[in-house]
Amino acid sequence: MVFLGHFRVETSLFDSQSRNGLHSAGDKTAPSLFQPLCKGDAMPLDDFKPLTIEHKDTFDAFFREDPPRISELTFTNLFIWRHKYRPVWCRWQDCLLVLFEPEGQAPFGLQPIGSGDKAKTLGALEDSLISLSSNAVNLVQRADEVFVERFIDPARHTALFDRDNSxxxxxxxxxxxxxxxxxxxxxxxxxxxxxxxxxxxxxxxxxxxxxxxxxxxxxxxxxxxxxxxxxxxxxxxxxxxxxxxxxxxxxxxxxxxxxxxxxxxxxxxxxxxxxxxxxxxxxxxxxxxxxxxxxxxxxxxxxxxxxxxxxxxxxxxxxxxxxxxxxxxxxxxxxxxxxxx
Structure with a gap:
């Protein structure tokens, strides 16, 4: 997400016709590759659901329990950019998992949030993305340094520094x-x-x-x-x-x-x-x-x-x-x- 990372947004631009057109399209978001709570040890793709305003309380509870460091992980940011990044989410073994499936791009996840086993959740995410798309190059994007140090498996994973999104x-x-x-x-x-x-x-x-x-x-x-x-x-x-x-x-x-x-x-x-x-x-x-x-x-x-x-x-x-x-x-x-x- 950008997600509104602009220090300067010098013009804000959205006429009524364009707003109404995109709003209508947004209400009929392109069918998700994922659908709605993750159960058991597996993470079926059909356990994911698209983000809506009604999910704010759930997300805020996870963020209070496990306060994030990266700007992407607020409900406001996830919600206002949902039409571009098409986020879907589920709860899996005491973790909140968010995946993005931007149109025309390979899907990827954000770092898990919550009190659950994040290393295990990362492995389940890996299985889900591989089954979804052979083009899923990045398992997780925008992961912070603490998550990388604690939860990735150096034998299986490579972490590439993303200066542009820091x-x-x-x-x-x-x-x-x-x-x-x-x-x-x-x-x-x-x-x-x-x-x-x-x-x-x-x-x-x-x-x-x-x-x-x-x-x-x-x-x-x-x-x-x-x-x-x-x-x-x-x-x-x-x-x-x-x-x-x-x-x-x-x-x-x-x-x-x-x-x-x-x-x-x-x-x-x-x-x-x-x-x-x-x-x-x-x-x-x-x-x-x-x-x-x-x-x-x-x-x-x-x-x-x-x-x-x-x-x-x-x-x-x-x-x-x-x-x-x-x-x-x-x-x-x-x-x-x-x-x-």
Whole structure:
């Protein structure tokens, strides 16, 4: 998943016609190769079921029991990207197992979550994927370093470092205070914005959500997102996040200037030490606005949380430069797990 790993999403684009068309298609998701709870020692493919909003409580219970480190493993991220990645899931021997079957791509799994035997679950996943597709190169993608060290079998598996999808993690106090020479330019951008613009910071509510949707529709018409599949898919994920704001229960905020929302962001707790920012958008024509929405959201929503995960750069050089410019404390290194031979 990307999964909204963009440090900068400078336009949000989804017109009403495209939204309605993709929404209809999403409600009639292409038949899954998998179907619904995994039983016994085997893992029948027909025990999997497609992800829906009604599954949030189940996923949240697993995440509380076994707090994740990678940004992919929140229900919000899995849900809003479901039309692209077509996730299916089951519970198997006290583990939560999620598989992706993106259209036109080989299926793969995420690392198991829960109190069960994860090494055994990985073996069962291996059997399922092999029986499903001879093209299933990766058993698991986006696995964190701790999972790789503890649960893969070096005699059977190879773990390949995935730099493009590794998560950037920052100290919250750094993003709030912007201390020292390394943040000098960021602080200048923020101060320029504060001195230049009369603005209002708006915590997210349903009124603000409607403003975000209006902004996206206008930008979509400008950028012709319906002609660009990647933009269409990304923007639909944002649309899903906004239209399911109350059910998903994340935290968000926007910056309003002259009665118009010009930036917004959303995030949630990933684990007891870390919040994850899924989306950050701003009008790139307003100087300092990105610096402002970043700093204000951290200060007003996450001041009591030690770390902020701002997701991955996907190998996009401009995103990598932007994320590194904020001096991350560390990376959550991720790996693709493959069978040897």
């Amino acid at each position: 998560d950037y993690v920052y100290r919250t106090t750094d993003l709030i205070d912007l201390p020292g020479r390394r943040y000098h330019r960021k602080k200048n951008h923020l101060n320029r914005f504060l001195k230049t613009f009369a603005f209002e910071y708006r915590p997210m509510d349903m009124e603000v959500v409607e403003c975000f949707l209006d902004m996206q529709e206008t930008w979509c018409q400008m950028r012709q997102c319906s002609e660009h599949p990647d933009l269409l898919s990304e923007d639909y994920a944002v649309y899903q996040a906004l239209t399911h704001f109350e059910e998903l229960g994340y935290t968000g905020a926007g910056i309003q200037i002259e009665g118009r929302i010009e930036a917004f962001t959303l995030g949630e707790m990933l684990n007891p030490e870390t919040a994850v920012v899924h989306i950050e958008k701003a009008n790139p024509e307003i100087p300092g606005l990105y610096a402002a929405i970043n700093q204000m959201f951290c200060q007003r929503a996450w001041a009591g949380v030690p770390f902020i995960n701002r997701e991955q750069d996907m190998g996009i050089e401009s995103l990598r430069s932007a994320k590194e410019s904020y001096s991350p404390d560390h990376l959550i290194k991720k790996y693709s797990i493959r069978l040897k031979g």
